[in-house]
Amino acid sequence: MIDKLLPPPIAVSEAFNDRPLSDMFPEERAAVARAVPVRQHEFGTVRACARAALAEFGIAPAPLLPGPDRAPRWPDGLVGAMTHCTGYRAAAVARATDFASVGLDAEPHQPVKDAGVVDLVTLPEEREQLSRLRAAQPDVHWDRLIFSAKESVYKAWYPLTGRWLDFEQAHLTLDPTNATFAARLLVEGPRVDGARITTFHGRWLVASGLVVTAITVPR
Structure with missing residues (x-):
């Protein structure tokens, strides 16, 4: 799935079934x-996916541990993102010379049951947009999609800033x-190569009972 959102030179790997714990x-x-x-x-399993993606850059298998901020620590010269939800794990890795950051998120393609959660994660203008989208295309759970997209935004933002968003x-x-x-x-x-980022651009896909979103920040 994510290969449709993140083509080469970004390496991707995904899994729909978990690996044995002994593989860790x-x-x-x-x-x-x-x-x-x-x-x-x-x-x-998501770390097994990450190792498979890293192997495309010639990186030998090694532990992939979270840092003090719980974000994954990638080998020098590489950037990446991981995501997991029920029934799906995925990772994406790129050379830091090609991309400054990658954001990736997957969620079950189901409505957000608690309206309070939607209010928490969206702005009033975004909620108006969701209403229009639901009326025009009710087969997509737009509330879940926007939640996933904001998760991808954060994953792209944090490695560039080290700050909460x-x-x-x-x-x-x-x-x-x-x-x-x-x-x-x-x-x-944040600034990337001297230019201030004001907007992140991403892509999304709904398939196989999932919604997947991805952002790249090219050099």
Whole structure:
């Protein structure tokens, strides 16, 4: 699926079934030793996906551990993103000379049941947009899509800034005609190669009971 959103030179790997816990490195098993089995499996499988993507750049298998901020620590010279949800794990990796950052998120293609959550993660203008999109194309769960897109925004933002980005600090516009979205930052964006980022651009896909969103920040 994600190969449709993130073509080469970005390496991608995905899984629809979990790998055995024994496939994890001891350091990885220790990192989630106190977690419930579901968390252990998703942690291990998504790292297996990441290693498969890293192998395309000649990186030998090694533990992929989270840093103090819980973000994955990638080998020098590479950037990437991981995502997991029920029934799906995926990772994307790119050379830092080609891309400054990658954002990736997957969610079950189901409506967000709690309206309060939608209000929490969207701006009033975005909720108006969701109403229009639902009326025009009711087969897409737009509330889940915008949530996923904002998750991808954060994953693209954080490696560039090391700072939190609240849901209300980016205004999303979803384009159903070409399955793209734009996230206009409502706070000062990071600089990449001397240029200030004001908007992240991404793509989305609904298939196989999932909604997947992805952002790239090219050099």
